[in-house]
Amino acid sequence: MAKKKLVVTDKTACMACLACAQACSEAFYKVSDPAKSCIQIVVGKDGEPVPKTCIQCGKCARTCKQGAISQNAKGVFIIDKKLCNGCGECVAVCPMQVMVKVPENDFTTKCIACGICTKACPMGILEIQTKE
Template sequence: MKKLTVKKGAECMACLGCVIACSEAFYKEFDPDKSCIRIGEKNGVVKPATCIQCGKCARTCEHGAIKQNAKGTYVIDKKACVGCGKCVEACPMHVMVMPAGASNPTKCIACGICAKACPADVLEVVES
């Protein structure tokens, strides 16, 4: 399975380079609310939250619009999606997004654009 992960021991600078890259790739503008990666702080440690490809979104989708591709990454079939947003609510990492006015949600597809944009080399796309 192909997925985006945070490298062990890597320290996030909270520069938002990954957030910018993701929102610009999907929506052609910088808007943190449109990014499929979130930067948060827990116990004084800044860390990116990424899609763990758990499949909870797919199991929640009543229309079968989220499926695993050949590499094991969950992707949204925009033709089958009705835009109900239940998958966004179900995401345990809170990294599925559905901005106001969007007809479909967006989720990480492990494309690696965010990892390439990270100056601290915190993110990587791995096969597990």
């Protein structure tokens, strides 16, 4: 199975401008709010920005008791909003802390490797990679 995911090609080049996070939140929630983004920019131990992305590990899917998270043919884990009850267990187990659960929605969101953030990044350090 192919494995498609968002990767950061040069973590040291991130300027923490949040253009990627804003583009993601606008795509999913129609608001510019980095807290609602499936890519997060956090401050590293050295004080430098660190982009965190979904590594498509599947831990969320293995945790979901509703069976709402499944892997598609491209290797991307996706959430079925109709099956998701918004319990947040998947958010709690995400090793990258990039799953989003907002109070106003009954479902969780995660990166689907759509590439919207890659187009928004002025540094060009985000890309969607597919490995066979």
